[in-house]
Amino acid sequence: MEKFVNTMYDAITQGMEKEFPERVAFRYYTEETDTVTTVLFKELAQDVRRTVTCLQSTIPDVKGKKICLLSKNSYEYVVNTFGAIMAGCVLVPMNQRKSWEEMSHELELVEPAAILTDGEDYGNKAQLEAAYGGLLRPMDGFRSYEPAAELHPIGHDDLMVLMFTSGTTGLSKGVMMSERNLFSAGHVLWAISAQLADKIDLTKPLPGHYMVLPMFHLGAFIDLFSTTVMGWPLNLGSDIRNFYRDIQKMPSQIMSVVPMIMNALHKDVMRGHRDRLGNLWVPIGSSAMFDPQVLLDMAHNGMFVIQCYGATETCAAGIINFAQDEKHIGAVGQGSAYMDYKIEPDGELCMRGDCVMMGYYKDPEGTAEVIDKDGWVHTGDLARVDEDGYYYIIGRKKNLIILDSGENISPEELEGMVEKCPAVQECIVKELGKKIGVVVYCEKEHQQTVRDFVAQMNRTVPLYKRIGVVEFSETPLPRNATGKLVRK
Template sequence: MKEYESLDSLFTETTSEFSNSEFKTSAPTPDDGYDYKNVKFDELASLVGRLAQTMVDKYGIEKGDKVAIVGRPHPKWAAAFFAAQRVGAVVVPIAYNFTSEEIRRVLHESESKLAIVQSDKHSVVSEKFNSLSYLENLVVYGGEEEGFKSWDSFLSREEFTDRPPQDPDEVAVLMYTSGTTGHGKGVMLTHKNLLVNVHDIAETLEVTPDDCMVSILPWDHIYGLTTTLLVPLAFGASMVYTVDYRNLPSVLMDNEGTILLGVPKLLNALYEETLEKIKSTWWTRWLYKLSPSLLKSKVKSKLAGDQFRFITSGGAPLNPETAKGLKALGIGVMEGYGLTETSPVLTFTRDPFTDKEGSVGLPLPSVDIKLRETDDKEINEVLVKGPNVMKGYYKNEEKTREVLEEDGWFHTGDSGWLDEDGGLHLNGRTKNVIVLESGNNVYPEEVEHELGRISFIEEVMVKEGRRNGRAVVSAVIYPDYEALEEKGIEEEGYIKTFLWEKIKSESKSLAPYMRIKSKKDIEIIEEPFEKTPTQKVKRYLYKEREEEEEVNSG
């Protein structure tokens, strides 16, 4: 990949080079009703030019202005993104699943001047429109909405050609973090940040124009934006976005997908579903028991097709047993690690079949990693440095100084260690560590891995509890109610007792100090956890709830 000065120069040159290639397709669900369309690179380039001219002529967008986008991956989302880049604006992707108040907060804090919104989200944005002093125009795509300008009614017939000069160190994207520990911060990512990461990822994954990258990742999250929009675009590869998780095998085979980009929850579900199918007939059960490798070709052809290369996993830690199990069945896995502040990818495993499970891989070519002791001498924080590290938090110099040192080292907030090959292993977030009376440190993420493997537990969040003034390991559990009902277990008290017995008998692989010691330390909830786009639990919501309950009870 050659060096580019800006995202616009990347877009312009690659769409010209691969003009007749298919840029993107989408795989709709039967009841979706969304405006899906296959688009070639030259069609997308023309759309970007016309939309850029419209932004300047009709909406007065100038270099440095903020343009917000709310919607799922779609050619028009991509067109809005690159049109804003063409005129020198800063793109503010806003999570599709945000509440109206969260969207209002991001629009206000980012000082967005124009919002381009998918039609089925227009009401969420429009109800806050009049309360936003910076927002001047709201444009809807994907359908007509009364009182708001639709995409087709305003698009210019002319293409924008008067490109402003752009510096690689200028901010290209203002990406708000998902916020697992509180309200997200606006992360300023420059053209250089993103372009360097695109180059490193593509080089590591060996992406070519022959690849078709299938993804469930939204572009309003940095993992999705970089890996499933910018990377395939840079190399003329095609990309398929789907929300139809249950029919992934058919999506992969129908589109000749070569790489599946996902998160641990998806990989866990694929592995469990594959095992269920294997166990459904006596002869596949027998072959699997004899050696899983005997089923490799059959599983791969049924699950993804012979052209398939591997699955990538990121956004959260992957259970090592899932990775090991998929590899044994012929499905390669490449695990990575990163953060919004690092554009995002920092590490990737290098071989989809032979790399050791549990490691999130080696640093990308442009990334340096070191460990530093925290105040607690037993905890080493992961620090990183490289041209992919953010410029800073938007209008928040204090928070920027807390995480970004003057010499460029960024504090990830993650605890980890390096193996003899330089592979990074993560323990968990330093701020989530439970420090017990014994002096032992418990990382909730490690306990969650084990408890999450127990049947009848759908989701689990491990946290610090208090009993008799002492810190203890506790868990909030969302059970698999459907499975429990099939077993005839429906009464709330019985559910808790049943799960407690399962936890006691099936957590013996954990060190004794890491185990939950009492049924009193388990809480059962009726609804799934609120999560970020990469399926991380928003822990802060439960901490706020506990603090509120404590105040009310006091």
């Protein structure tokens, strides 16, 4: 669309059904038949309307009820996402691979009217059926219904989506988002489309956006929202292990990535295997902690690297970096005109705007800890800003190691230095006893190489930052659903 609309109702009735009904909305690969299915926007809109009929027919007084989605990425997931919203429900995307302890906590908090699943067992199917069997519905249940003549969205400022934080410590929190929040975030992220529109031939088919991050991940959820609202095609991947197959079957130019995926792409490029990536040329990063050298290497090899910094509490909106130069590529970017920014005296970055969440679900105390009385979201990230207005994330406030001397150590800073050792696959810096320590995952035969590297590195940093203990893990370090290290 030429401008970013402000409601999901307009996105469907004006965009999908009137402005670009014949454009490709989605492609997805079916392994059993070795075929790629193409769905047009007009077909997507009809399936969304079928979902509205399905929900209204099977759930009494459905408006305002919570509808949970437990499934891998699929076209049916997309349809139910928009269908639940257009039926006036509260959409609750959930991580289907969580432990039963975590999942049951979230379900008890939400009290869903229905749980839509793909029927697969992700390790908790028996417990789910025993506790919520009467609420389980198939993801493809909409197909047998007629399209609804009318859509019934909730109010612009009512609760529309309830999404759980990824959480690296403790139980996750439910982040409440209104339509205003999500579409305000869309206005911030619209800058990405504006940048890309200047670099592509708009007389040709629009570039495909490959999506393999799970849709319960906010970055992927916002991709889904913004891409479909703009009328651009999404190529759906269900498993990163099928990445190379997928981009051959569904040529893609754009892809949202986390550091783990970016590093894998980087290895291909640096080993001379750029051709394996097909037409991919725009990796969009959704993390503040990318290695600047990795990004620079990608830029020097024909990629246009974009970084997006945000939080679940700001509906993924925040700061975007389009810089490709060595000076600024390590930043998270410059601020948006749609948001306000400030850095507190202790270095914490705060943001404010219409994209800020309504609050944490049933947790006013937790909300007050994150959003102050003036509407500022305290991100918990430590930042600095340079003379050109570029923001840099230094580390996490809660991760700071405070020494007996009163000095503050950012573990992320030291992790970035240790990871420059080629033998290091993963590492985490933490307090071990009374010393700064690092736990490293690497091949056993490379452990002495790592020790020597850390010893040499210690000579280049102030005494209080020196790593005093090096330990090794025989297995990869624990990470959450979005690939962040779990710090305990």
